[in-house]
Amino acid sequence: MKSFIEYIASILKGLWTLLVGMKVTAKYFFTPWNHVTQQYPENRDSLVMFERFRGEVIMPHTENNEHLCTGCGICEINCPNGSIEIISKSILTPEGKKKRIIDQHIYHLGMCTLCNLCVKACPTGAIVMGQKFEHAVWDRALLTKVLNQPGSKIAEGVKE
Amino acid sequence: MAFNIYDFTTLTHSIHVGLAESFSPVVATTIEWVIVGVSYLLFVALFGLFLVYAERKVCAAFQQRLGPMRVGPWGLLQTIADFIKLLMKELIMPRKADWFLYNLAPFIVIIASFMAIAILPFAPGLQSFDFDIGIFYLTAVSSVGVIGILIAGWSSNNKYSLIGAMRSGAQILSYELSVSLSLLTMVIFAGSMQFSTIVEGQRDAWFIFSGHIPAMIAFIIFLIAGTAETNRGPFDLAEAESELVAGFHTEYSGVKFAMFFLAEYINLFIISAVAATVFLGGWMPLHFGNLESFNHVMDFIPPVVWFFGKVLFVIFVIMWFKWTFPRLRVDQILTLEWKYLLPINLVNILLMALVVLTKFHF
Numbered sequence: 001m002k003s004f005i006e007y008i009a010s011i012l013k014g015l016w017t018l019l020v021g022m023k024v025t026a027k028y029f030f031t032p033w034n035h036v037t038q039q040y041p042e043n044r045d046s047l048v049m050f051e052r053f054r055g056e057v058i059m060p061h062t063e064n065n066e067h068l069c070t071g072c073g074i075c076e077i078n079c080p081n082g083s084i085e086i087i088s089k090s091i092l093t094p095e096g097k098k099k100r101i102i103d104q105h106i107y108h109l110g111m112c113t114l115c116n117l118c119v120k121a122c123p124t125g126a127i128v129m130g131q132k133f134e135h136a137v138w139d140r141a142l143l144t145k146v147l148n149q150p151g152s153k154i155a156e157g158v159k160e
Numbered sequence: 161m162a163f164n165i166y167d168f169t170t171l172t173h174s175i176h177v178g179l180a181e182s183f184s185p186v187v188a189t190t191i192e193w194v195i196v197g198v199s200y201l202l203f204v205a206l207f208g209l210f211l212v213y214a215e216r217k218v219c220a221a222f223q224q225r226l227g228p229m230r231v232g233p234w235g236l237l238q239t240i241a242d243f244i245k246l247l248m249k250e251l252i253m254p255r256k257a258d259w260f261l262y263n264l265a266p267f268i269v270i271i272a273s274f275m276a277i278a279i280l281p282f283a284p285g286l287q288s289f290d291f292d293i294g295i296f297y298l299t300a301v302s303s304v305g306v307i308g309i310l311i312a313g314w315s316s317n318n319k320y321s322l323i324g325a326m327r328s329g330a331q332i333l334s335y336e337l338s339v340s341l342s343l344l345t346m347v348i349f350a351g352s353m354q355f356s357t358i359v360e361g362q363r364d365a366w367f368i369f370s371g372h373i374p375a376m377i378a379f380i381i382f383l384i385a386g387t388a389e390t391n392r393g394p395f396d397l398a399e400a401e402s403e404l405v406a407g408f409h410t411e412y413s414g415v416k417f418a419m420f421f422l423a424e425y426i427n428l429f430i431i432s433a434v435a436a437t438v439f440l441g442g443w444m445p446l447h448f449g450n451l452e453s454f455n456h457v458m459d460f461i462p463p464v465v466w467f468f469g470k471v472l473f474v475i476f477v478i479m480w481f482k483w484t485f486p487r488l489r490v491d492q493i494l495t496l497e498w499k500y501l502l503p504i505n506l507v508n509i510l511l512m513a514l515v516v517l518t519k520f521h522f
Contacts, residue, residue, distance in 0.1 A: 011500060018485065025222045025484040037226040 049131040054114040057084075057107055058130035059147040066155040067148055069126035071102030075118035083112040102148055109135060110143035124158055165462045168285030196288050200274065204426055209239045211425040215479060222483040246421075249414035254317050257411065261315035266412065266419035268308030273426040275301040280433045281355050283443045283463040294355040295347055298434065299340045302389065305423065306332040309391075309398070309408050312420070316411035324407025327490060328398030331388055334497040335395075338385035341505040345378040345512045346371070346438045349521070359442035364449070366441035370521050374512040379439045381501055381508070383477065386431035388493070390424065393482035397490060428475060436470035443467040 028034070038047065049055065061067050071088040085106040093099050105127075119127055127147065137143060175195075179188040213228070213236065220227030228235030253262060279294050281287040291297070306329055313325020349371045350358045361367070368375050388395035399407030409420040436442060443463030447455045488496065515521055 011504070021484045022480060025480065028224050029218075029221045029480075032221060035221070035224045035226055037220075037224075039226070039229065 049133065053131050053133070054116060054129040055133040056109055056114075056130045056135065057112065057118060057127050057147065059105060059127050061149055061152055062155065065149060065152045067126055067152050068124045068155055068158050069102045069105060069148060070124055070154060070158060071100055071105075072123065074121050074123060075127060078117045078121040080115065080117065081111055081113060083108045084118060101154060105147040107145045107147050108143065109145060110140060165464070166284070167463075168283055170285070172285050200277065200288070204274070204277065204422070207429060208422045208425045209243060211428060211475070212239045212242070212421075214475070215425075218476065218479045219483050222480070243418065246414060246418040251414045251416065252411075254411050256317045258315035258317070261311050262411075263416075265308045265312035265315060266416045266423075268311065269305050269423045270308075270419045270426075272301055272305035272308060273423045273430065275304070276430045277426060277433075279355060280430070281359055281437065281442055282467055286464070287355065290354060290356045292352075292354045294358075295343050295353045295438075299336070299343065302339075302427075302430065303332065303336050305427065308423075312412070313408040316408070318411050320404040320406075321408050321410050324398045324404045324410070328391055328408060330490070331391070331395060331397060331493055334494060335385040335388040335501075338381055338497060338501045338505055339389055341502070341509060342378040342382040342385065343434070343438060345374060345505070345509050348509065348512050348516055349375065350438075355437060355442075358438060359444055362441040362444045364447055366439065366444070366446070368439045371512070371515070372521065374508050374515055375439065377504065377508045378512070379435070381505055382435055382439070383474070383481075385497075385501060386435065387478050387481055388497075390427040390431055390478075392424075392428065392478065394485035394487050395493060396482075396487060397493060428478065429471065432471045432474035432478065433467075435474045436467065440470045440474070441466075442470075 040047070059067050059069060071086055073086040073088070076084045076086045085104075085108075086102065087104040087106065088100050089103040090098055090100055114129070116129060119129055135143070176188075176192065179191055182188075183191065216238070217227040217235075228238035231238040231241050253259070276298055278288045279290075279298055281290065309328045309332075310325045313321040313323075313328070316322075346358075346367055347353055349367060350361050352358060352361070358367075362370075364370070368379050371378075387393075391398045398404075399409070404410070409417055412420060443466050445455070445458035445461060445463070445466050447458060
């Protein structure tokens with residue numbers, strides 16, 4: 001008798017769990033405004049990528065054309081596939097001291113796997129991940145970018 | 161030509177009279193056969209295409225996607241484009257396949273589906289033949305398809321095909337029992353195996369309402385077993401994509417693959433149509449005991465709309481099953497059938513017999 005009751009109970013419990021699952025999918029089905037599909041080329045104007053999306057490595061500049069990069073080369077060391085090349089140069093500060101600064105932060109987008117290691121390693125937070133994802137070009141050379149803008153300089157007060 | 165959306169007997173009768181007047185009886189009968197055959201072919205092709213589209217859209221909605229959107233407005237022409245693509249594809253045959261059986265199998269599968277679809281009453285007068293062992297015939301021919309599946313798996317000379325076919329065979333042979341027994345429950349209640357009598361018996365109340373508890377249990381069992389019989393998810397072991405490539409039709413391409421694909425969706429339609437006919441009243445409108453005005457309003461909706469409305473509802477429920485539940489293992493499928501569905505079914509038949517004997521129904 002006990003096993004019979006267990007048998008019946010298992011049937012009812014099984015049916016109940018099936019109904020729970022069906023309730024979840026029914027909720028998805030009857031709330032079409034929650035669908036996650038993006039109609040991409042049509043919604044290009046209004047498309048906003050989410051914050052954590054990794055599209056490319058960029059170096060933000062202020063309106064005074066200042067960035068935070070010290071040219072230390074840690075990102076270059078951390079890059080697993082050599083997508084970053086740092087070319088630095090020496091200048092003389094007004095106090096007469098020799099100082100190494102960034103000349104060109106070269107970034108090969110074509111080789112980059114967007115692993116985010118350079119951004120994590122950067123001690124000054126000079127490089128971040130950008131949200132742009134339309135990178136198709138006709139010439140492979142266009143994928144090699146210089147991240148620091150021409151004539152830019154390091155912002156005041158960045159610790160070496 | 162008299163045309164009446166509520167009753168097609170006048171239309172078919174006038175066609176018959178017109179043909180009999182102008183041709184000899186033999187020619188007239190042959191022309192009628194051709195007309196009936198072509199209309200079934202057209203219906204199956206168009207409805208199959210629609211079902212594939214519906215499946216993709218419903219599946220997408222259950223997974224919070226949009227589904228096909230590019231070909232035509234809302235992707236309406238997607239399946240037509242797919243079908244044209246399938247027609248133009250090369251027919252590839254494995255080198256060591258059994259030539260005769262390999263080419264025969266798709267036809268067996270699709271002929272079995274056509275034989276089953278012939279018995280369904282779409283509306284008054286829209287039934288190609290109606291005889292007194294309708295349900296018996298339906299259960300008989302719907303199990304012919306499994307022979308085609310077994311042949312397809314065997315003749316392809318591919319281990320995935322063979323495993324898929326064997327699983328399908330075990331599964332369909334088991335669930336055939338539940339489908340037949342749950343239909344038998346309703347046959348006891350209706351007192352007839354003839355489809356027209358069954359539909360006529362639901363004029364006042366559909367069997368699922370008038371047969372109350374045993375009819376509802378039979379309906380649930382029929383839905384589960386019917387899903388398994390059509391080899392659809394969660395019982396799609398026979399073509400488990402993650403394990404067996406595509407199961408018994410792995411080696412088929414082009415039109416032959418399209419036939420298997422179409423047969424699968426026709427079987428879905430058949431199972432849903434049988435559920436709609438036997439449990440939900442077929443083309444009968446929804447009637448409640450003595451609500452005269454309500455019944456009258458319901459009578460205004462044509463029987464064809466009622467029939468297809470019910471069929472699409474059942475199809476939606478079966479698709480809902482497919483896109484909600486994970487696939488069962490082989491042993492779980494057999495446990496479900498032999499330890500649960502079959503005993504419940506037998507008890508349910510007894511219950512239904514008691515209900516009929518004591519006249520404890522509406």
